[in-house]
Amino acid sequence: MMNSGAFPKGTDLEEILEFYFQLCSLEIKTKDMAVVAATLANGGVCPLNGKRFFKEETVNHVLSIMHSCGMYDYSGEWGHSVGIPAKSGVGGCIYLVVPKVMGI
Numbered sequence: 001m002m003n004s005g006a007f008p009k010g011t012d013l014e015e016i017l018e019f020y021f022q023l024c025s026l027e028i029k030t031k032d033m034a035v036v037a038a039t040l041a042n043g044g045v046c047p048l049n050g051k052r053f054f055k056e057e058t059v060n061h062v063l064s065i066m067h068s069c070g071m072y073d074y075s076g077e078w079g080h081s082v083g084i085p086a087k088s089g090v091g092g093c094i095y096l097v098v099p100k101v102m103g104i
Contacts, residue, residue: 024090037095037103040085063097 002013028036039046040062044054054062066085071078078086086096096104 028093030093033093033095034103037097039103040097041099041101041103043100063099066097 001007002011007013007016035046035048039053040059043056044059045052063085066087067075067079069075070085070087072088084096084098086094088094098104
């Protein structure tokens with residue numbers, strides 16, 4: 001990717017990878033992940049406390065990315081057969097967002 005110019009000049013690839021690996025190592029409980037999904041479904045507002053955590057525009061971008069590539073190699077089939085944004089993770093978590101309805 002670096003040879004193809006995917007990163008801006010001066011990018012510290014080691015720093016970027018370290019940050020990526022840290023994000024992949026976050027620990028989260030199932031209930032908390034359900035709250036994240038519900039917050040995305042609620043346009044960025046947490047349904048438990050009514051606090052806005054994400055801008056609605058950000059949520060739209062996240063859901064679009066989830067829909068197009070959130071299920072890795074299965075994303076196209078998932079989008080076609082199921083049709084709702086979802087994200088699977090290396091830790092085994094899979095969460096789904098039905099916008100303005102629910103997060104699972």
